[in-house]
Amino acid sequence: MNILEKIADELDTFSKSERKVAEVILSSPGTVIHASIAALAKQANISEPTVNRFCRRLDTKGYPDFKLHLAQSLANGTPYVNRHVDENDTADEYTDKIFESTMANLELARKSLDANVINRSVDVLTQANKISFFGLGASAVVAHDALNKFFRFNVPVVYFDDILMQRMSAINSRQGDVVVVISHTGRTKSLVEVASLAKENDAIVIGITTAGSPLAKECNIVLSVDVAEDTDLYMPMSSRIAQLALIDVLATGFTLRRGTKFRENLKKVKDSLRSSRFERKD
Amino acid sequence: MNILEKIADELDTFSKSERKVAEVILSSPGTVIHASIAALAKQANISEPTVNRFCRRLDTKGYPDFKLHLAQSLANGTPYVNRHVDENDTADEYTDKIFESTMANLELARKSLDANVINRSVDVLTQANKISFFGLGASAVVAHDALNKFFRFNVPVVYFDDILMQRMSAINSRQGDVVVVISHTGRTKSLVEVASLAKENDAIVIGITTAGSPLAKECNIVLSVDVAEDTDLYMPMSSRIAQLALIDVLATGFTLRRGTKFRENLKKVKDSLRSSRFERKD
DNA sequence: TAATTATGAAATAAATTTTCATTATTCTCG
DNA sequence: CGAGAATAATGAAAATTTATTTCATAATTA
Numbered sequence: 276m277n278i279l280e281k282i283a284d285e286l287d288t289f290s291k292s293e294r295k296v297a298e299v300i301l302s303s304p305g306t307v308i309h310a311s312i313a314a315l316a317k318q319a320n321i322s323e324p325t326v327n328r329f330c331r332r333l334d335t336k337g338y339p340d341f342k343l344h345l346a347q348s349l350a351n352g353t354p355y356v357n358r359h360v361d362e363n364d365t366a367d368e369y370t371d372k373i374f375e376s377t378m379a380n381l382e383l384a385r386k387s388l389d390a391n392v393i394n395r396s397v398d399v400l401t402q403a404n405k406i407s408f409f410g411l412g413a414s415a416v417v418a419h420d421a422l423n424k425f426f427r428f429n430v431p432v433v434y435f436d437d438i439l440m441q442r443m444s445a446i447n448s449r450q451g452d453v454v455v456v457i458s459h460t461g462r463t464k465s466l467v468e469v470a471s472l473a474k475e476n477d478a479i480v481i482g483i484t485t486a487g488s489p490l491a492k493e494c495n496i497v498l499s500v501d502v503a504e505d506t507d508l509y510m511p512m513s514s515r516i517a518q519l520a521l522i523d524v525l526a527t528g529f530t531l532r533r534g535t536k537f538r539e540n541l542k543k544v545k546d547s548l549r550s551s552r553f554e555r556k557d
Numbered sequence: 558m559n560i561l562e563k564i565a566d567e568l569d570t571f572s573k574s575e576r577k578v579a580e581v582i583l584s585s586p587g588t589v590i591h592a593s594i595a596a597l598a599k600q601a602n603i604s605e606p607t608v609n610r611f612c613r614r615l616d617t618k619g620y621p622d623f624k625l626h627l628a629q630s631l632a633n634g635t636p637y638v639n640r641h642v643d644e645n646d647t648a649d650e651y652t653d654k655i656f657e658s659t660m661a662n663l664e665l666a667r668k669s670l671d672a673n674v675i676n677r678s679v680d681v682l683t684q685a686n687k688i689s690f691f692g693l694g695a696s697a698v699v700a701h702d703a704l705n706k707f708f709r710f711n712v713p714v715v716y717f718d719d720i721l722m723q724r725m726s727a728i729n730s731r732q733g734d735v736v737v738v739i740s741h742t743g744r745t746k747s748l749v750e751v752a753s754l755a756k757e758n759d760a761i762v763i764g765i766t767t768a769g770s771p772l773a774k775e776c777n778i779v780l781s782v783d784v785a786e787d788t789d790l791y792m793p794m795s796s797r798i799a800q801l802a803l804i805d806v807l808a809t810g811f812t813l814r815r816g817t818k819f820r821e822n823l824k825k826v827k828d829s830l831r832s833s834r835f836e837r838k839d
Numbered sequence: 840t841a842a843t844t845a846t847g848a849a850a851t852a853a854a855t856t857t858t859c860a861t862t863a864t865t866c867t868c869g
Numbered sequence: 870c871g872a873g874a875a876t877a878a879t880g881a882a883a884a885t886t887t888a889t890t891t892c893a894t895a896a897t898t899a
Contacts (some may be wrong), residue, residue, distance in 0.1 A: 350629035357686040374667040
């Protein structure tokens with residue numbers, strides 16, 4: 276925990292003199308980090324040893340160490356945090372808030388990912404005869420993106436955002452096929468059914484969803500991506516971006532696993548697009 | 558600027574001994590903040606006054622002050638930077654790198670966005686009779702996502718990722734229509750044509766693309782999103798995520814502009830999905 | 840009122856900075 | 870090119886500043 280919060284938190288447990296220092300620190304931490312122990316003691320009208328004891332009480336090694344902690348708390352001024360858009364925000368404000376929330380959620384998502392599961396997913400994907408990506412609504416976008424990426428790998432890959440097509444495709448799957456089912460909540464009935472059908476037909480089912488959800492239960496491998504609830508404006512926002520980053524991770528793992536030759540191929544795919552583009556003049 | 562970056566930046570301008578300290582600091586800044594000036598001097602095989610002079614050179618008041626700055630630099634974690642995936646990275650490593658690069662690029666994109674342009678775009682979008690989103694390849698995913706969002710607003714909205722459909726749609730556009738054309742490079746010939754056609758037919762064309770690109774020249778409004786080049790593995794990665802965040806911003810701006818009543822409507826749309834979902838037990 | 844805890848003055852210790860002499864480097868001019 | 874003056878860089882030691890410990894006293898609690 277941030278040392279400033281800690282001070283605020285333990286304010287009641289301090290002795291009279293300690294509280295005096297605490298208050299001085301809380302009221303202008305920015306000044307304190309440049310003050311000597313003598314200056315701070317004077318400002319708080321207490322003695323230097325008391326300041327020193329105060330520092331130790333907060334699990335620091337002494338005054339200089341305490342200042343270090345304090346400086347770090349202050350530096351963390353604006354870590355990326357989920358900040359909610361407000362009715363009266365200007366364009367500048369809501370733009371910042373959305374970007375920050377997105378970053379905060381990516382950070383969260385990153386922490387929640389398990390490298391072992393990613394490794395296993397990559398294993399499975401590299402060995403697949405055919406890869407299918409299924410999603411609905413916002414998750415359809417993620418599936419669509421996955422198609423775009425994996426399509427370049429010259430692997431049979433399909434993507435459906437239509438319930439019926441998904442069902443039919445799932446029913447027709449067979450051993451060696453991999454089905455990636457994407458749903459943030461993991462509670463969309465038809466998708467859960469699709470996952471279950473694919474599994475019954477011997478496909479390996481990878482779920483990009485919340486751990487413990489009904490969908491997760493139907494999957495062989497669950498890639499769970501934690502993000503804060505998408506409360507803003509009732510639209511999925513951060514969750515899909517975290518999922519997209521995960522797709523990038525899987526695609527990257529795939530190419531790394533396939534080796535150098537394979538990556539030269541990728542370059543060819545990219546170059547093949549050149550003629551459809553205006554040349555760069557620089 | 559972060560003092561660590563500053564040290565790295567000015568490395569050439571240092572004297573021999575100063576460079577020694579600099580290197581020790583850069584290689585393990587976390588240790589240094591807990592070291593005394595004597596310890597650091599010894600570690601770098603130089604004298605204490607040299608360390609002191611080094612600190613002053615970096616515009617700090619002395620060694621303790623320098624440590625404070627250093628601590629603050631460290632507090633911000635490792636600021637998100639573009640780190641490229643390496644051949645031999647483990648799953649853990651490439652996952653981290655991809656997430657970090659993504660966040661770094663979001664930060665970049667955020668800085669490059671102009672609130673005025675966003676405001677104008679939102680103005681135009683809220684007044685549109687019909688909104689079209691066009692993109693190809695990776696940008697089709699972004700257009701797809703935009704459809705998903707704007708569809709909820711109960712506005713006529715379409716999305717095409719097919720060149721011919723895009724052309725036809727563009728030709729049929731009329732005054733009051735808004736066409737949003739998405740392309741990171743802004744050099745895809747057919748999309749530039751589509752933009753130009755739409756403009757000729759009196760639609761307002763908003764481009765989500767790089768400033769100064771051929772596409773940008775055909776647009777009435779250019780929302781330029783700067784990101785570092787997508788060099789990794791020859792696939793668009795960061796650019797599309799920045800674009801998606803921008804779509805979030807536009808959608809948010811849209812709902813804010815439309816007012817409270819409108820947002821209640823959104824909630825209804827969301828609630829209408831409930832029956833297709835498994836209930837949450839908690 | 841005794842026991843405990845909190846506090847500060849003074850002494851000590853530690854760390855940092857300054858001073859200054861020495862050494863290394865760069866520049867100038869023959 | 871090279872000697873030597875000028876300048877800059879460096880470190881040893883002293884001085885100073887800062888932090889910590891010790892211990893006696895005051896305040897609080899039991």
